[in-house]
Amino acid sequence: MAFENLSSRIESALKNLSGKGKVGENDLDVTLREIRLALLEADVNLKVARSFVNDVRTKALGAKVLNGLNPSEQVIKIVNDELTELMGEVAVPLNKSAKIPTVILMAGLQGAGKTTTVAKLANKFKKEENARPLLIAADVYRPAAIEQLQTLGNQLDIPVFEEGTNVDPRQIVKDGLAQAKKNNNDYVFIDTAGRLQIDEDLMKELKDIQDISKPDEVLLVVDAMTGQNATETAEGFNNALDVTGIVLTKLDGDTRGGAALSIRAVTGKPIKFVGEGEKVDNLDVFYPERMASRILGMGDVLTLIEKAQTDFDEKQAADQLEKLRLNTFDFNDFLDQLKQVQNMGPLEDMLKMLPGMANNPALANMSIDPKDFSHMEAIVQSMTNKERQDPELLVPARRRRIAAGSGRPVIEVNKLIKQFVQMRDMMHRFTNGKGLPSGMESMFGDVDTNEMSNMMGQMGMPSMGGGIGGKIADAAMKRAFKKIQKKKKKRK
Amino acid sequence: MGLFDSLKKRKHEDQTDADVEEIVETPKKEGLFSRVKKALDVDLGNEEDYQVEKPAEKSPVTYEKGLEQSRNNFSGQVNKLLANFRNVDESFFEDLEDTLISADVGFEMAMKISDELRDEARFQNIRSKQDAKNMILQKLVEVYEASGDDAEIEMHFAPSGTPSIFMFVGVNGVGKTTTIGKLAMRYKNEGKKVLLAAADTFRAGATQQLQEWADRDGVDIVTGKEKADPASVVFEAVKKAVEDDYDVLLVDTAGRLQNNQNLMKELEKMKNVIKREIPDAPNEVLLVLDSTTGQNAVNQAKLFKDSSDVTGIVLTKLDGTAKGGIVMAIREELNLPVKFVGLGEGVDDLQVFDSNEFVYGLFKDLIEA
Numbered sequence: 001m002a003f004e005n006l007s008s009r010i011e012s013a014l015k016n017l018s019g020k021g022k023v024g025e026n027d028l029d030v031t032l033r034e035i036r037l038a039l040l041e042a043d044v045n046l047k048v049a050r051s052f053v054n055d056v057r058t059k060a061l062g063a064k065v066l067n068g069l070n071p072s073e074q075v076i077k078i079v080n081d082e083l084t085e086l087m088g089e090v091a092v093p094l095n096k097s098a099k100i101p102t103v104i105l106m107a108g109l110q111g112a113g114k115t116t117t118v119a120k121l122a123n124k125f126k127k128e129e130n131a132r133p134l135l136i137a138a139d140v141y142r143p144a145a146i147e148q149l150q151t152l153g154n155q156l157d158i159p160v161f162e163e164g165t166n167v168d169p170r171q172i173v174k175d176g177l178a179q180a181k182k183n184n185n186d187y188v189f190i191d192t193a194g195r196l197q198i199d200e201d202l203m204k205e206l207k208d209i210q211d212i213s214k215p216d217e218v219l220l221v222v223d224a225m226t227g228q229n230a231t232e233t234a235e236g237f238n239n240a241l242d243v244t245g246i247v248l249t250k251l252d253g254d255t256r257g258g259a260a261l262s263i264r265a266v267t268g269k270p271i272k273f274v275g276e277g278e279k280v281d282n283l284d285v286f287y288p289e290r291m292a293s294r295i296l297g298m299g300d301v302l303t304l305i306e307k308a309q310t311d312f313d314e315k316q317a318a319d320q321l322e323k324l325r326l327n328t329f330d331f332n333d334f335l336d337q338l339k340q341v342q343n344m345g346p347l348e349d350m351l352k353m354l355p356g357m358a359n360n361p362a363l364a365n366m367s368i369d370p371k372d373f374s375h376m377e378a379i380v381q382s383m384t385n386k387e388r389q390d391p392e393l394l395v396p397a398r399r400r401r402i403a404a405g406s407g408r409p410v411i412e413v414n415k416l417i418k419q420f421v422q423m424r425d426m427m428h429r430f431t432n433g434k435g436l437p438s439g440m441e442s443m444f445g446d447v448d449t450n451e452m453s454n455m456m457g458q459m460g461m462p463s464m465g466g467g468i469g470g471k472i473a474d475a476a477m478k479r480a481f482k483k484i485q486k487k488k489k490k491r492k
Numbered sequence: 493m494g495l496f497d498s499l500k501k502r503k504h505e506d507q508t509d510a511d512v513e514e515i516v517e518t519p520k521k522e523g524l525f526s527r528v529k530k531a532l533d534v535d536l537g538n539e540e541d542y543q544v545e546k547p548a549e550k551s552p553v554t555y556e557k558g559l560e561q562s563r564n565n566f567s568g569q570v571n572k573l574l575a576n577f578r579n580v581d582e583s584f585f586e587d588l589e590d591t592l593i594s595a596d597v598g599f600e601m602a603m604k605i606s607d608e609l610r611d612e613a614r615f616q617n618i619r620s621k622q623d624a625k626n627m628i629l630q631k632l633v634e635v636y637e638a639s640g641d642d643a644e645i646e647m648h649f650a651p652s653g654t655p656s657i658f659m660f661v662g663v664n665g666v667g668k669t670t671t672i673g674k675l676a677m678r679y680k681n682e683g684k685k686v687l688l689a690a691a692d693t694f695r696a697g698a699t700q701q702l703q704e705w706a707d708r709d710g711v712d713i714v715t716g717k718e719k720a721d722p723a724s725v726v727f728e729a730v731k732k733a734v735e736d737d738y739d740v741l742l743v744d745t746a747g748r749l750q751n752n753q754n755l756m757k758e759l760e761k762m763k764n765v766i767k768r769e770i771p772d773a774p775n776e777v778l779l780v781l782d783s784t785t786g787q788n789a790v791n792q793a794k795l796f797k798d799s800s801d802v803t804g805i806v807l808t809k810l811d812g813t814a815k816g817g818i819v820m821a822i823r824e825e826l827n828l829p830v831k832f833v834g835l836g837e838g839v840d841d842l843q844v845f846d847s848n849e850f851v852y853g854l855f856k857d858l859i860e861a
């Protein structure tokens with residue numbers, strides 16, 4: 001990525017808040033400025049970013065967050081809440097007409113992805129509801145636009161109504177609707193030509209088409225990669241038409257998609273669908289929380305932080321990371337971590353907050369026995385202090401003694417020691433390396449859920465859990481890591 | 493003459509052209525500085541008179557005025573910023589950062605410019621709006637000039653006897669096919685024998701779209717079957733171009749997102765097919781960028797450059813309201829020259845990129861207002 005992502009920027013912005021017992025308004029403003037820049041970097045529109053930050057500021061001051069505990073986490077939480085609110089709280093379904101057909105009119109700039117979206121939506125309804133959609137080809141301007149829709153219609157076995165390019169689009173729509181009525185089509189999609197919102201003639205044409213077809217949905221299709229211009233486009237279309245929803249396309253790219261936020265903010269209209277690929281089934285219902293997370297560059301890390309903040313001692317975690325870096329991390333630290341994780345509640349619940357894990361069927365069969373924790377604890381407690389600090393000492397005779405002392409089989413003792421060493425080495429590499437999140441990501445890329453949970457359980461390290469998907473790594477580890485770096489700098 | 497000077501000069505010429513009634517003393521022997529000063533005095537002299545542009549008063553933009561929008565927005569923003577000018581303090585620079593970012597100049601670029609200005613402000617004695625404005629303008633021009641040279645702005649043609657092969661790449665819907673349609677006409681009008689290769693065999697109707705452009709332009713085209721291997725279409729086209737003595741071969745490719753590695757490899761393969769026939773080809777690989785794209789445009793430029801050695805950029809849809817500032821960021825980060833700009837959907841709506849013109853377009857109102 002060309003840019004450091006938003007979450008790490010916010011992390012760094014919050015550096016000056018966290019660890020401070022008291023946070024002044026000035027500190028908050030410095031942080032908010034960073035957040036604003038971070039949003040801008042994600043292509044959130046300037047005006048939107050500004051008012052967003054103002055809202056956060058008001059909330060933060062109003063809630064007396066600054067005098068409370070863990071101001072930084074609370075600010076993140078406010079940011080996330082606001083973001084989700086701005087995105088819309090819940091997924092909004094498509095408006096359907098009581099009487100068939102439900103008419104859906106597409107609008108947007110050139111090249112936004114209207115035709116592809118028509119095909120995807122029609123196919124979705126055909127598959128899910130056995131619908132009998134009709135597609136009206138009303139783009140008479142772009143060369144071969146009609147052929148594009150026809151080809152898609154053929155592929156999906158969905159009829160396309162067209163009258164060539166010499167008929168006025170208004171007439172085409174009229175005739176198309178008449179045919180839909182005759183043939184009892186239950187959905188009608190009107191594919192229109194891309195146009196600039198400042199093109200008065202073409203906008204008039206679109207308004208007329210809206211008047212003629214009285215659509216149940218007017219979907220504004222917007223490219224997720226759009227920059228600052230998103231608000232102007234959205235406002236232009238929204239003012240001219242009764243836009244009922246937004247479709248965000250090309251989200252399979254590596255954009256952060258801040259445009260989503262801008263569009264939502266200026267139109268107040270819900271984002272209903274997102275396009276995530278060129279294939280006809282690459283269409284998803286829009287989930288606001290996921291988009292908020294994406295713009296922030298994290299999973300549901302915030303909930304996790306929220307949960308953790310009461311039990312999880314940041315300073316301790318930072319110390320532990322420092323030890324990992326220096327390779328002085330020992331079994332005592334390991335034990336501390338185990339305790340911290342235990343305090344955070346059931347591991348399944350934590351895992352579910354990670355991106356993409358919530359609906360993962362593998363999680364259903366997975367449970368982590370709290371007993372495992374106490375067993376590990378017992379094993380470590382049976383070690384002498386020297387052994388805890390230096391695993392090298394743990395020759396077979398000593399391992400047998402520990403097994404006997406803890407009442408656990410030798411195999412389990414061996415396993416724990418092996419995992420401890422592996423983890424320590426791995427973490428040592430991470431904490432000394434660059435590119436932490438991506439490293440973490442590939443690290444866990446091939447690990448299945450069971451193994452991951454296993455590792456998490458065994459390692460018992462909250463920040464390690466974050467490694468899964470690389471997202472919490474951003475939040476927990478990076479922050480801790482940054483602290484270490486800061487300390488290091490100070491020492492120099 | 494430096495870019496800054498030539499901008500000044502052009503501005504002056506424009507003004508004398510446009511405002512016959514308001515002819516000020518013709519500053520024939522005046523130096524640049526005094527001219528700048530004069531221009532700024534006129535416009536900024538009276539604080540009450542200075543009006544922030546109201547969105548409602550914006551007149552609709554016509555196609556012929558092409559770049560007007562980007563210019564209005566960009567310079568308008570900076571002017572708005574200056575309208576609130578009190579003194580050069582931290583909040584001034586923060587506003588400047590916002591202003592630059594909102595022109596899609598790119599985050600890092602905006603930071604760079606405002607950081608450099610922060611330093612500069614310490615040495616210069618910035619007291620007034622005029623000073624501030626002059627400083628900003630100079631810096632913008634300077635950064636633009638420093639971040640790339642314009643030597644590569646000309647299209648590279650093959651030595652005569654060999655067809656020049658230009659490949660067009662980019663994400664979906666940016667305007668590759670349309671650009672080829674426009675460019676084919678331009679070259680045909682120059683007396684060149686033009687061939688098109690419809691190597692987007694993926695998107696529904698893509699081949700027909702290019703076919704229609706070929707018909708409109710009256711040029712030849714090589715097409716393949718739907719879902720055919722695009723490299724095979726390219727191969728056929730190169731062969732035909734060589735055998736039948738075409739001057740120019742324009743290769744259309746399917747849109748692809750830069751993070752899709754498989755599709756990026758497909759581009760490489762097409763390129764290799766061309767190379768196998770003509771080692772020095774393709775003569776240009778042009779990345780087509782939609783000017784409405786935000787920060788992601790830099791990602792696009794980077795990844796396409798990595799995988800297919802992009803040699804230049806076509807910036808499309810500048811007839812819209814996009815600010816086009818992203819060109820600054822791309823220039824700075826990748827030193828890729830913009831070769832053409834798209835200013836509409838018609839066959840004539842393609843212009844050779846003129847950096848003076850572009851910078852002038854972006855900053856014109858700064859010089860004036």
Ligand SMILES: Nc1nc2c(ncn2[C@@H]2O[C@H](COP(=O)(O)OP(=O)(O)O)[C@@H](O)[C@H]2O)c(=O)[nH]1
Nearest residue numbers: 110111665666667668669670808809834835836
């Ligand atoms: N307004 C405007 N539209 C353009 C411009 N260039 C291309 N388009 C339109 O953008 C859409 C996508 O263009 P196309 O050439 O099919 O993009 P491709 O997928 O990259 O080949 C079409 O509707 C074009 O007419 C331009 O400079 N200005």
Ligand SMILES: [Mg+2]
Nearest residue numbers: 668669692698
């Ligand atoms: Mg195309």
